[in-house]
Amino acid sequence: MLELAILGLLKERSMHGYQLSKQLTETLGGFWRVSYGSLYPTLRRLEKRGAVEKVFSDDVGRRKNVYRITEDGESLFQELLQEAGQESWEDNRFRVRLAFFKYLKPDTRIRLLERRRAYLEDRLMKIQASLDKTKKQIDTYTLSLMTHGEDATRNDIAWLDGLIATERRQVVTDGNGGKPKRRKAIRRKEPTA
Amino acid sequence: MLELAILGLLKERSMHGYQLSKQLTETLGGFWRVSYGSLYPTLRRLEKRGAVEKVFSDDVGRRKNVYRITEDGESLFQELLQEAGQESWEDNRFRVRLAFFKYLKPDTRIRLLERRRAYLEDRLMKIQASLDKTKKQIDTYTLSLMTHGEDATRNDIAWLDGLIATERRQVVTDGNGGKPKRRKAIRRKEPTA
DNA sequence: ACTGGTATATATCGACACGATATATAGGCT
DNA sequence: AGCCTATATATCGTGTCGATATATACCAGT
Numbered sequence: 001m002l003e004l005a006i007l008g009l010l011k012e013r014s015m016h017g018y019q020l021s022k023q024l025t026e027t028l029g030g031f032w033r034v035s036y037g038s039l040y041p042t043l044r045r046l047e048k049r050g051a052v053e054k055v056f057s058d059d060v061g062r063r064k065n066v067y068r069i070t071e072d073g074e075s076l077f078q079e080l081l082q083e084a085g086q087e088s089w090e091d092n093r094f095r096v097r098l099a100f101f102k103y104l105k106p107d108t109r110i111r112l113l114e115r116r117r118a119y120l121e122d123r124l125m126k127i128q129a130s131l132d133k134t135k136k137q138i139d140t141y142t143l144s145l146m147t148h149g150e151d152a153t154r155n156d157i158a159w160l161d162g163l164i165a166t167e168r169r170q171v172v173t174d175g176n177g178g179k180p181k182r183r184k185a186i187r188r189k190e191p192t193a
Numbered sequence: 194m195l196e197l198a199i200l201g202l203l204k205e206r207s208m209h210g211y212q213l214s215k216q217l218t219e220t221l222g223g224f225w226r227v228s229y230g231s232l233y234p235t236l237r238r239l240e241k242r243g244a245v246e247k248v249f250s251d252d253v254g255r256r257k258n259v260y261r262i263t264e265d266g267e268s269l270f271q272e273l274l275q276e277a278g279q280e281s282w283e284d285n286r287f288r289v290r291l292a293f294f295k296y297l298k299p300d301t302r303i304r305l306l307e308r309r310r311a312y313l314e315d316r317l318m319k320i321q322a323s324l325d326k327t328k329k330q331i332d333t334y335t336l337s338l339m340t341h342g343e344d345a346t347r348n349d350i351a352w353l354d355g356l357i358a359t360e361r362r363q364v365v366t367d368g369n370g371g372k373p374k375r376r377k378a379i380r381r382k383e384p385t386a
Numbered sequence: 387a388c389t390g391g392t393a394t395a396t397a398t399c400g401a402c403a404c405g406a407t408a409t410a411t412a413g414g415c416t
Numbered sequence: 417a418g419c420c421t422a423t424a425t426a427t428c429g430t431g432t433c434g435a436t437a438t439a440t441a442c443c444a445g446t
Contacts, residue, residue: 002403018424026323027335030316030342033280038403040426045402063411063424087434095342101334123223130219141294142220148352149223149288152345159341195432211395231432233397238431256395256440280405 001093002034002042007051007077008100010069014055017043017065027099032092043067051076082108089119106171110164117160124153194286195227195235200244200270201293203262207248210236210258220292225285236260244269275301282312299364303357310353317346 009015009023017040024034043065046052051073055066069077081100087093094116101109127150131143138146202208202216210233217227236258239245244266248259262270274293280286287309294302320343324336331339 016424017426018422021424026326027339029323030320030339030346033404035404035406036424036426037405037428041402065425085434095338098338099335102332127223130222133219139295142292144352144356145288145291146220146223148349152348153223155345155348156341159337163337209395210397211393214395226433228433228435229395229397230399230434234431258396278405 001096002038003046003051004077004080004100005034005096006039006042006046007069007073007080008096008103010052010067010073011077011103014066014068016067028092028095031095046073049076078103082112084115089116094119106167110167110171113160113164113167117157117164120153120157120160124150124157127153194289195231196239196244197270197273197293198227198289199232199235199239200262200266200273201289201296203245203260203266204270204296207259207261209260221285221288224288239266242269271296275305277308282309287312299360303360303364306353306357306360310350310357313346313350313353317343317350320346 005024005028006020009020015023017036020043021034021036021039024032024039028034043052047054047067049072050070052067052069055068077100081097081104088097097112101112104112127146131146131150198217198221199213202213208216210229213236214227214229214232217225217232221227236245240247240260242265243263245260245262248261270293274290274297281290290305294305297305320339324339324343
């Protein structure tokens, strides 16, 4: 997962570990904690794999390891981004994926959004099943926890539906399946209200 | 974290690993995946620490390792439940804590709820700071992600406020700081609407 | 009685992420 | 000179994850 995030950021511009850490905790900071204990090992893992390489710059070569993404890295990025594994739809994983959605074709985007939606629907059913089964013998706090979880999940699904609808509208509007030049802003605030 | 969850369940009744797994994925199932790869090692860890012990039952002693919580386990449970560590307020950790709130005194409950609230307020500020800083040069998907995250966090805070308010009302109503006999149902649906 | 499927039950593996901590250097302030 | 904060990389131990292996129990269909 970290590999995907790192490659995605390096696609925009080459950076060293510390910069990556700053950038990551800034964009996903509210939800994700990227520790050095995972960042630096992951960087070296990616380098060993040939997905990134060190940049040798004359002026700032002092104590910084600036990494650049390679061709192999680009294809690894695409592979990770579209990965269909079962666990890939958990909250944080999906958030990271969404942050790099611009690198995907519209129909792939829709596919991923719907996969996430199915995951959330499944969660919803599990919550409701638990509520049904253990109803009336459950304590107040657990009940509140589950009910709130139900609401929050529904909100998430509604938000996803908004994203999917917007995506479909675009596919219809500009018929070319390629990379769109300009796109309308995503309608927000409504789905989460 | 798993230790807390296991001890909490064993407080209610003695169980073996498989039953714990069922129970855990049922209550927190929508949000947490408890794998055997962490469950069984944790059980043995707890046993080594003396927090739980095997129950030797004649009839079902065949192939089941039934565990019972010990006195040491009870105090470890209380310790873990009230733990003030920085990372203890992350989403899943808090959910587990809340599931065992009934074992806490009312004022301790309020303290924990307010700690969680502060954590979410902090997240909210981080999100807003990111939105301000990188505004207008951020892609549509990341923007939507952050805005939705903002909304969801606000919802969570509102829900927490409801819980806190209910808790305070009870403290005032029945003046005794001890364990309450019967309590009003927590007003829900409103805070999350 | 045989077979197959599902639920029960425990265990372990490698990979990865986490939190904490150590170690430097650079730059700024007083 | 002394001190603080930001920059920058590295590593350690521990915990969790997903996958997988391996049994046994029980019930259904044939």
